Amino acid sequence: MNTLLFFQNLVNPDVNVPIVLPEFIIAIAGIIVMVYDSFKPAKQRITGAVSIIGLILATVATFWLWATPGNPASAFNGMMVTDNLRLSFTVVFLLVSILTILISSVWVENEKVPAGEYHALLLFATVGMMFMASGNDMVIIFLGLETLSIATYVMAGLRKNDLRSNESAMKYFILGSYASAFLLYGMALVYGATGSTNITEIAAVLSSGESAFPTLFLVGGAMLLIGFGFKVATVPFHIWTPDVYEGAPTPITGFMAAGPKAAGFASFLRIFAIGFPLVATVQASALLHESWITALTMMAILTMTIGNIAAIVQNNVKRMLAYSSIAHAGYALVGFIGAGVATTVTGRDEAIAAVAFYMLTYAVTNLGAFAVVTLLAQKNDRRTEFEDYNGIGFKSPVLAFTLSLFMLSLLGLPLTAGFIGKVLVFRPALEAGSAMLTFLVIVAVVNTAISAYYYLRLIVVMFFKERTTDWIAPKIPTALGAVILLTVLGVFYFGLFGNSTIKSFTKSPATTKPATTQNAQLK
Amino acid sequence: MATALFFIFAGFAIACAISCVYHKNPLYSAISLIGVFIALACVYLTLAAPFIAVVQILVYAGAIMVLVVFVIMLLNLEEESPLNRLRYLYGIGGALGLVLLAQTFFIFYAVTKNQDKNLKPDDSVGQTLNIGAAMYTEYLLPVEIVGILLLMAIIGAMIMSRRLRRAKLELVVDNKEE
Numbered sequence: 001m002n003t004l005l006f007f008q009n010l011v012n013p014d015v016n017v018p019i020v021l022p023e024f025i026i027a028i029a030g031i032i033v034m035v036y037d038s039f040k041p042a043k044q045r046i047t048g049a050v051s052i053i054g055l056i057l058a059t060v061a062t063f064w065l066w067a068t069p070g071n072p073a074s075a076f077n078g079m080m081v082t083d084n085l086r087l088s089f090t091v092v093f094l095l096v097s098i099l100t101i102l103i104s105s106v107w108v109e110n111e112k113v114p115a116g117e118y119h120a121l122l123l124f125a126t127v128g129m130m131f132m133a134s135g136n137d138m139v140i141i142f143l144g145l146e147t148l149s150i151a152t153y154v155m156a157g158l159r160k161n162d163l164r165s166n167e168s169a170m171k172y173f174i175l176g177s178y179a180s181a182f183l184l185y186g187m188a189l190v191y192g193a194t195g196s197t198n199i200t201e202i203a204a205v206l207s208s209g210e211s212a213f214p215t216l217f218l219v220g221g222a223m224l225l226i227g228f229g230f231k232v233a234t235v236p237f238h239i240w241t242p243d244v245y246e247g248a249p250t251p252i253t254g255f256m257a258a259g260p261k262a263a264g265f266a267s268f269l270r271i272f273a274i275g276f277p278l279v280a281t282v283q284a285s286a287l288l289h290e291s292w293i294t295a296l297t298m299m300a301i302l303t304m305t306i307g308n309i310a311a312i313v314q315n316n317v318k319r320m321l322a323y324s325s326i327a328h329a330g331y332a333l334v335g336f337i338g339a340g341v342a343t344t345v346t347g348r349d350e351a352i353a354a355v356a357f358y359m360l361t362y363a364v365t366n367l368g369a370f371a372v373v374t375l376l377a378q379k380n381d382r383r384t385e386f387e388d389y390n391g392i393g394f395k396s397p398v399l400a401f402t403l404s405l406f407m408l409s410l411l412g413l414p415l416t417a418g419f420i421g422k423v424l425v426f427r428p429a430l431e432a433g434s435a436m437l438t439f440l441v442i443v444a445v446v447n448t449a450i451s452a453y454y455y456l457r458l459i460v461v462m463f464f465k466e467r468t469t470d471w472i473a474p475k476i477p478t479a480l481g482a483v484i485l486l487t488v489l490g491v492f493y494f495g496l497f498g499n500s501t502i503k504s505f506t507k508s509p510a511t512t513k514p515a516t517t518q519n520a521q522l523k
Numbered sequence: 524m525a526t527a528l529f530f531i532f533a534g535f536a537i538a539c540a541i542s543c544v545y546h547k548n549p550l551y552s553a554i555s556l557i558g559v560f561i562a563l564a565c566v567y568l569t570l571a572a573p574f575i576a577v578v579q580i581l582v583y584a585g586a587i588m589v590l591v592v593f594v595i596m597l598l599n600l601e602e603e604s605p606l607n608r609l610r611y612l613y614g615i616g617g618a619l620g621l622v623l624l625a626q627t628f629f630i631f632y633a634v635t636k637n638q639d640k641n642l643k644p645d646d647s648v649g650q651t652l653n654i655g656a657a658m659y660t661e662y663l664l665p666v667e668i669v670g671i672l673l674l675m676a677i678i679g680a681m682i683m684s685r686r687l688r689r690a691k692l693e694l695v696v697d698n699k700e701e
Binding site: 006010011012013015020027030031034076077079080114117120121124127128131137139140143144146147150151153154157158160169213215 | 633652656657659660661662663664665668669671672674675676678679681682683
């Protein structure tokens with residue numbers, strides 16, 4: 001081959017370091033933690049501190065990307081983007097990881113978990129989540145998802161001498177790999193239909209109606225729905241959730257319910273709401289849009305109803321929270337559908353910001369609840385049944401009152417974060433004005449009422465049931481106290497002043513023109 | 524010439540696949556599977572994809588099959604009589620086979636119907652040089668992410684397979700036990 005010709009045909013890699021700075025910092029922090037741990041193993045305080053410093057630096061970098069004008073809107077040939085979807089979800093992931101490290105400090109100490117490896121895994125899982133939100137290319141999204149999933153499979157099984165933890169890791173691994181296969185197949189079919197893995201280009205092909213194979217689009221879209229539906233735990237792909245959440249160590253359960261679910265929603269939104277837009281003039285696009293909106297509406301209704309009804313009959317607090325997390329995925333789907341049916345770009349961005357804000361409020365509330373559950377569960381998660389909570393209300397008022405607050409926020413009581421989150425995700429669907437979506441919102445509100453039963457049940461159990469056995473209130477360690485304080489403040493802050501947060505989530509970063517157009521000219 | 528070669532290799536692949544399913548001894552099945560992989564690699568070669576052909580032999584016929592054979596040896600599988608309670612699986616397998624066959628015909632139909640005459644497969648696409656060039660230019664970022672992914676998979680495997688630090692294994696089976 002002609003060497004000169006070969007060099008002329010090379011594509012510019014379009015490297016831009018600032019745009020991947022948050023991901024880069026976390027990956028470096030993960031490697032530092034790992035290398036440090038290999039020389040001085042099991043120093044929980046130091047590896048934990050390094051991880052938290054890395055996460056805080058990455059948060060600073062994220063806000064810097066948001067506020068500073070002049071960064072390109074996309075780099076690496078359009079594979080990475082900077083928009084409000086990416087940045088707002090990234091903030092959620094970083095917060096979840098910081099809180100998880102603090103919550104798990106008790107558990108790492110009590111059960112002699114290999115701290116360095118655990119912190120490294122958590123950081124790499126965070127990198128995966130961030131790439132899922134920032135990737136504008138299905139290749140990046142899939143790699144991010146796999147990085148996240150493999151780290152989570154291992155973390156679910158970290159309690160190696162507990163059969164339930166083994167079961168949890170095994171189930172999650174096998175079913176998760178199966179779902180990844182569906183996702184990958186869907187991506188391959190969409191690639192086959194459009195000839196591109198880039199989401200912007202997929203949207204362009206769909207809008208122009210150039211795609212020769214609309215059937216491939218439909219089948220590929222369905223496969224993607226199954227894969228993402230599994231990752232965010234929606235009915236009917238939710239069967240794994242209760243077992244995995246119950247068996248995994250409690251801090252990891254909190255992480256799984258908050259972080260990976262939000263990451264799943266980030267790339268789910270990116271592919272469906274942005275990649276498969278409605279262009280009424282093109283028949284294939286209209287058909288695809290209508291199909292996925294209808295399918296998601298069905299899934300949302302089923303998810304909310306089945307999640308809430310199944311949660312009522314649970315006797316284990318972790319299983320109850322697992323079903324509650326399924327129901328919350330259903331509420332978030334309502335906002336997702338709102339983003340899908342939005343007719344303007346501003347409307348779509350507002351609905352996306354609403355979903356991100358919902359995941360933020362859910363993460364704060366849920367991690368707070370799991371912090372209390374971790375402390376009450378004691379070693380090896382022995383005390384997680386409802387009857388273990390009998391009558392502890394006045395013996396340990398701090399824990400009981402904060403847990404009650406988190407339950408009320410999950411329920412969506414006004415003045416708490418959960419209320420504002422629910423209002424914001426229901427609004428775009430209601431504003432769309434179609435009968436199907438109005439029905440969807442009505443189902444969601446009825447479900448909120450149903451969910452009062454099991455959230456209030458825990459409060460009743462704590463305060464009004466008699467305890468037959470002796471119980472000594474556990475001492476609250478500093479790290480866990482910090483988490484409880486932060487999450488309680490968060491619940492009130494987002495509940496009272498949520499507007500300022502949602503406004504900044506809606507704000508798009510000031511970016512220069514995408515570099516891709518320039519690159520295309522080069523080719 | 525190419526057509527003749529294709530039919531020879533494809534025929535060999537199908538024969539090996541049938542032998543893989545037919546043999547009761549798992550070791551014979553594994554060896555038949557190697558035959559399938561090698562035949563497929565030859566088909567890739569005729570399709571101007573030498574890189575995939577070599578990777579197919581290195582990874583599948585080499586690494587993965589060695590693992591499979593090791594597992595078979597270590598597990599010491601005995602010849603089992605067919606399980607009657609799994610009879611219903613034959614039906615499901617047959618149905619899935621039919622679905623796959625239908626899919627094949629659909630792809631054949633779709634491709635012949637929408638034949639894109641402008642499509643000119645570049646002869647150099649499958650070459651190692653071009654794959655390497657694409658990996659380190661256009662797909663630089665994914666390659667880096669794969670690096671993180673593999674590093675983390677190694678750590679994960681180490682954690683899962685390592686011996687417990689505490690010698691005594693206390694199994695927590697029931698959460699009610701003290």
